[in-house]
Amino acid sequence: xxxxxxxxxxxxxxxxxxxxxxGWKRGEFAYDITPAVFETAEELEKEFVYDDxxxxxxxxxxxxxxxxxxxxxxxxxxxDTYSFNQLTKEHRVVRENVYIVGIPGGPKLDAEKIKAKGxxxxxxxxxxxxxxxxxxVYGEEIMPFYEAILDKCATCKSKKHVVYDELMGEEGDVLxxxxxxxxxxxxxxxxxxxxxxxxxxxxxxxxCNACRNVCPACTCEKCVFDNPNSGVENKAPADSFEENxxxxxxxxxxxxxxxxxxxxxRVCPQNIPLHLLNRKFIKDINSLYGExxxxxxxxxxxxxxxxxxxxxxASIVHERGVE
Amino acid sequence: MQRIGVFVCHCGxxxxxxxxxxxxxxxxxxxxxxxxxxxYQYMCSESGQNLVKNAIKEHNLTGVVVxxxxxxxxxxxxxxxxxxxxLNPYLVEIANxxxxxxxxxxxxxxxxxxxxILGKAAVAKVHLNAPLTAGESPVAKRALVIGGGIAGIQTxxxxxxAGFEVDIVEKNPTIGGKMAQIDKTFPxxxxxxxxxxxKMVEASQNEKITIHSFSEVTDVKGFVGNxxxxxxxxxxxxxxxxxxxCGLCTEKCPMKKVPNEFNMGLDNRTAIYIPFAQxxxxxxxxxxxxxxxMKTGKCGVCSKVCSVGAIDYKQEDRFIxxxxxAIVVATGFNPIKLDKYDEFAYNQCPDxxxxxxxxxxxxxxxxxxxxxxxxxxxxxxxxxxxVQCVGSRCDDSKGKPYCxxxxxxxxxxxxxxxxxxxxxxxVYVFYIDVRTPGKNFDEFYRRAVEQYNVHYIKGMVGxxxxxxxxxxxxxxxxxxxxxxxxxxxDMVVLAAAIEPDxxxxxxxxxxxxxxxTNDFFTEAHPKLRPVESATAGIFxxxxxxxxxxxxxxxxxxxxxxxxAIGLLVKDSITCNPCVAHSDxxxxxxxxxxxxxxxxxxxxxIDKEFKMPDRTIAVRRVASVNPAVxxxxxxxxxACPSGAMDLNGFSNNQIMAEVDAICK
Numbered sequence: 001x002x003x004x005x006x007x008x009x010x011x012x013x014x015x016x017x018x019x020x021x022x023g024w025k026r027g028e029f030a031y032d033i034t035p036a037v038f039e040t041a042e043e044l045e046k047e048f049v050y051d052d053x054x055x056x057x058x059x060x061x062x063x064x065x066x067x068x069x070x071x072x073x074x075x076x077x078x079x080d081t082y083s084f085n086q087l088t089k090e091h092r093v094v095r096e097n098v099y100i101v102g103i104p105g106g107p108k109l110d111a112e113k114i115k116a117k118g119x120x121x122x123x124x125x126x127x128x129x130x131x132x133x134x135x136x137v138y139g140e141e142i143m144p145f146y147e148a149i150l151d152k153c154a155t156c157k158s159k160k161h162v163v164y165d166e167l168m169g170e171e172g173d174v175l176x177x178x179x180x181x182x183x184x185x186x187x188x189x190x191x192x193x194x195x196x197x198x199x200x201x202x203x204x205x206x207x208c209n210a211c212r213n214v215c216p217a218c219t220c221e222k223c224v225f226d227n228p229n230s231g232v233e234n235k236a237p238a239d240s241f242e243e244n245x246x247x248x249x250x251x252x253x254x255x256x257x258x259x260x261x262x263x264x265x266r267v268c269p270q271n272i273p274l275h276l277l278n279r280k281f282i283k284d285i286n287s288l289y290g291e292x293x294x295x296x297x298x299x300x301x302x303x304x305x306x307x308x309x310x311x312x313x314a315s316i317v318h319e320r321g322v323e
Numbered sequence: 324m325q326r327i328g329v330f331v332c333h334c335g336x337x338x339x340x341x342x343x344x345x346x347x348x349x350x351x352x353x354x355x356x357x358x359x360x361x362x363y364q365y366m367c368s369e370s371g372q373n374l375v376k377n378a379i380k381e382h383n384l385t386g387v388v389v390x391x392x393x394x395x396x397x398x399x400x401x402x403x404x405x406x407x408x409x410l411n412p413y414l415v416e417i418a419n420x421x422x423x424x425x426x427x428x429x430x431x432x433x434x435x436x437x438x439x440i441l442g443k444a445a446v447a448k449v450h451l452n453a454p455l456t457a458g459e460s461p462v463a464k465r466a467l468v469i470g471g472g473i474a475g476i477q478t479x480x481x482x483x484x485a486g487f488e489v490d491i492v493e494k495n496p497t498i499g500g501k502m503a504q505i506d507k508t509f510p511x512x513x514x515x516x517x518x519x520x521x522k523m524v525e526a527s528q529n530e531k532i533t534i535h536s537f538s539e540v541t542d543v544k545g546f547v548g549n550x551x552x553x554x555x556x557x558x559x560x561x562x563x564x565x566x567x568x569c570g571l572c573t574e575k576c577p578m579k580k581v582p583n584e585f586n587m588g589l590d591n592r593t594a595i596y597i598p599f600a601q602x603x604x605x606x607x608x609x610x611x612x613x614x615x616x617m618k619t620g621k622c623g624v625c626s627k628v629c630s631v632g633a634i635d636y637k638q639e640d641r642f643i644x645x646x647x648x649a650i651v652v653a654t655g656f657n658p659i660k661l662d663k664y665d666e667f668a669y670n671q672c673p674d675x676x677x678x679x680x681x682x683x684x685x686x687x688x689x690x691x692x693x694x695x696x697x698x699x700x701x702x703x704x705x706x707x708x709x710v711q712c713v714g715s716r717c718d719d720s721k722g723k724p725y726c727x728x729x730x731x732x733x734x735x736x737x738x739x740x741x742x743x744x745x746x747x748x749x750v751y752v753f754y755i756d757v758r759t760p761g762k763n764f765d766e767f768y769r770r771a772v773e774q775y776n777v778h779y780i781k782g783m784v785g786x787x788x789x790x791x792x793x794x795x796x797x798x799x800x801x802x803x804x805x806x807x808x809x810x811x812x813d814m815v816v817l818a819a820a821i822e823p824d825x826x827x828x829x830x831x832x833x834x835x836x837x838x839x840t841n842d843f844f845t846e847a848h849p850k851l852r853p854v855e856s857a858t859a860g861i862f863x864x865x866x867x868x869x870x871x872x873x874x875x876x877x878x879x880x881x882x883x884x885x886x887a888i889g890l891l892v893k894d895s896i897t898c899n900p901c902v903a904h905s906d907x908x909x910x911x912x913x914x915x916x917x918x919x920x921x922x923x924x925x926x927x928i929d930k931e932f933k934m935p936d937r938t939i940a941v942r943r944v945a946s947v948n949p950a951v952x953x954x955x956x957x958x959x960x961a962c963p964s965g966a967m968d969l970n971g972f973s974n975n976q977i978m979a980e981v982d983a984i985c986k
Contacts, residue, residue: 067940090911090913091911091913091914092912092913219911220963220964221908221909221911221964221966222964223964224965227965229975230965231975231978253963305915305918305961306918307919309828309832
């Protein structure tokens with residue numbers, strides 16, 4: 001796949017169809033594959049990577065990149081196309097300035113899950129019939145492939161590209177996903193259990209802002225958390241209120257716009273399952289206002305930005321909240 | 324440093340009986356920035372206002388908090404007082420300690436505590452108030468009347484009389500509404516058509532009035548003085564400008580089995596039709612659901628016989644857009660459907676009819692040419708039972724909780740007319756109460772009882788059963804005689820409850836006006852502003868606001884016209900300065916605000932910005948038209964980045980209030 005992508009990118013650069021390519025390059029370790037912009041064939045050949053660790057969603061980078069001179073080639077996985085569409089809908093990316101090549105998605109690997117098996121010093125991986133062969137500085141290790149995949153891939157919602165200019169490989173379908181199972185489990189807890197669960201999780205937050213910075217729905221010109229006038233601005237979790245509220249405020253801000261790409265949880269260095277907050281919103285929106293998938297298209301009215309006569313009464317929130 | 328004055332009103336005992344106003348004034352006197360805190364018996368009185376004015380001058384106040392009644396009552400009073408004393412009127416805040424405090428609490432201690440908290444919130448807010456200046460916006464000198472019944476016609480005539488252009492939008496092919504279907508009118512028994520049709524003709528001849536028949540309002544944008552309305556002129560497949568109303572097409576049309584709505588489905592009309600002889604405009608309309616040409620492509624008789632070539636089978640709906648300064652809603656009423664009333668056998672027996680059907684049965688233009696005959700066998704009925712309150716004053720889900728108001732009188736009218744014309748017919752009326760509170764109404768009812776010997780029986784009909792011999796068995800109770808009655812009637816007439824027209828609810832949404840739970844439009848004040856809606860520039864005429872008879876409808880229609888004229892004579896109106904604005908540096912250009920704005924006040928512009936890295940970037944940002952914005956605040960909560968804010972109700976001000984309350 002990587003070869004085919006490099007070749008296609010080189011071709012498009014040579015044709016002058018695009019003047020830049022957004023893809024990924026290797027980081028310090030084999031598993032920290034990072035989004036990168038390439039301008040020449042040489043750069044592509046030298047550094048372009050697309051492998052089982054390439055999970056990062058590049059859509060958000062296009063907010064800035066699509067406003068630059070010339071057209072940029074973007075390789076988008078199915079989940080990334082939802083983010084891209086949502087950004088188009090919000091006028092955050094300039095669609096005409098992006099040439100989208102849809103590429104097959106995951107499942108992608110989670111280095112943390114491999115490390116959790118006691119496997120360290122990872123140099124590279126190979127997937128042989130769903131057995132993961134891991135080359136480490138201490139020799140080769142193996143583990144079942146599906147035990148090493150990212151949570152966001154394990155609950156994948158769609159293999160379908162909702163926007164592209166051309167497609168590499170087969171088009172997939174929207175999946176019948178089990179992504180709300182964990183949300184349901186949380187809903188079935190008592191209020192105290194749920195509170196304890198989130199206190200436990202959110203107290204791990206170090207306010208590194210990685211979740212916000214990676215989130216394709218978080219593209220405000222000036223984030224409330226960076227705005228002294230907002231009253232919620234702060235750099236570090238000064239008190240317990242901060243660490244709790246930061247994520248809750250963020251979940252509210254992206255409600256109805258979050259496409260459930262799962263990047264927040266993937267990048268969290270503390271492994272907080274942040275996507276569950278967003279999924280609760282998505283699940284509630286689905287049940288209160290009818291099925292809605294943010295980013296599925298660029299024209300529909302989002303339920304929270306729309307009013308219909310048969311919308312539920314606001315009191316439903318109170319009724320549901322009663323234990 | 325702020326210098327805030329607090330003024331606590333007793334409102335006689337309205338507030339002072341439940342709230343210790345002295346403690347409130349004392350407590351608020353210690354709030355930061357408060358330099359004077361006073362209480363007074365009637366703050367809205369001349370001397371109360373002087374107290375405020377003098378304090379503003381004496382203490383050089385920068386903000387005023389009045390703890391009193393709802394801002395809907397006296398906010399304007401105190402704003403004007405402040406302005407008279409040289410303080411910007413928007414530096415006045417009202418803490419509502421009457422409707423939201425003293426009136427709803429009984430315990431003095433807790434009510435006082437709450438009043439203090441509400442006062443503190445207002446003080447916290449006024450700290451952040453900024454002086455605002457109201458702008459002006461022009462008034463479009465044209466009115467729209469929605470509905471062409473007697474209410475709409477009267478309103479339009481009155482507005483036109485005052486010299487303003489008026490458009491009537493009527494969803495049916497002709498104006499006239501329900502009154503056109505009525506035979507005689509109470510309490511004078513003059514013929515409805517004889518008094519209505521001259522008004523219809525007057526409306527059509529008036530140069531200032533444009534009638535859009537067979538049309539609907541599909542979109543309303545804008546605000547008082549400046550509405551932009553889209554009207555759908557439904558395809559009638561006949562060119563209105565060419566049709567002379569000669570009626571030849573309706574005679575020749577081979578499709579003669581279409582239920583005639585005008586006669587309540589009691590007889591048939593043709594697929595191309597003119598609703599009735601005096602229709603305005605007198606133009607034919609093709610019913611595409613029945614027209615052979617439209618359905619099968621075979622026929623075309625009407626187009627062959629039409630000498631002016633008015634038939635156009637390919638006509639499509641047209642949309643027109645027009646600006647209006649004022650809108651009058653006159654959407655009227657309908658009798659409820661009686662499907663759920665099997666006890667009255669309405670669906671089972673053709674001789675059980677509604678009162679409106681009886682109007683048609685008795686009318687000269689009706690199915691029987693004015694002779695009262697049973698629908699089933701066209702024989703004279705000799706015993707007729709009237710049932711009152713069918714679906715009115717009902718506490719179950721089948722009917723309506725309200726009194727339909729007109730039924731007692733029209734039933735007395737029907738009973739009297741029948742006894743007059745057919746003295747051999749016995750008439751029974753079953754009632755819960757007879758309600759006749761109108762000029763000459765009770766005299767009218769008494770005439771029916773005393774002069775015409777109509778049998779009025781207090782009690783409800785329990786069951787109506789059609790018998791095989793053609794008679795109808797009516798089982799009822801006589802509550803005064805405490806007897807069960809069985810009457811073998813020839814006809815039963817049901818006084819069905821009336822309800823607002825079904826088009827009213829979607830229209831209310833378009834107009835952003837309020838309705839009650841029964842879908843009647845809500846007036847701005849039930850006593851003092853009965854023909855205005857709570858939305859400025861929208862007025863209410865006729866039964867869309869509540870059940871009404873013709874005299875009341877006409878009175879209200881003229882009142883609504885007077886209010887509309889009062890608006891249209893102004894060249895401009897003062898705008899509300901509490902409008903939204905966007906912080907362009909924070910705006911993402913995402914369009915959320917534009918989507919939720921009910922007034923179309925937000926547009927997007929591409930604007931150049933100097934970025935921190937000294938480059939210049941073109942960004943899409945929201946721009947609010949302050950003349951169109953009504954300050955509803957929907958955009959401020961929809962904005963994901965917090966760029967939208969509302970003058971006078973800024974996010975900071977609201978947070979300050981919440982903080983003050985939660986402290």
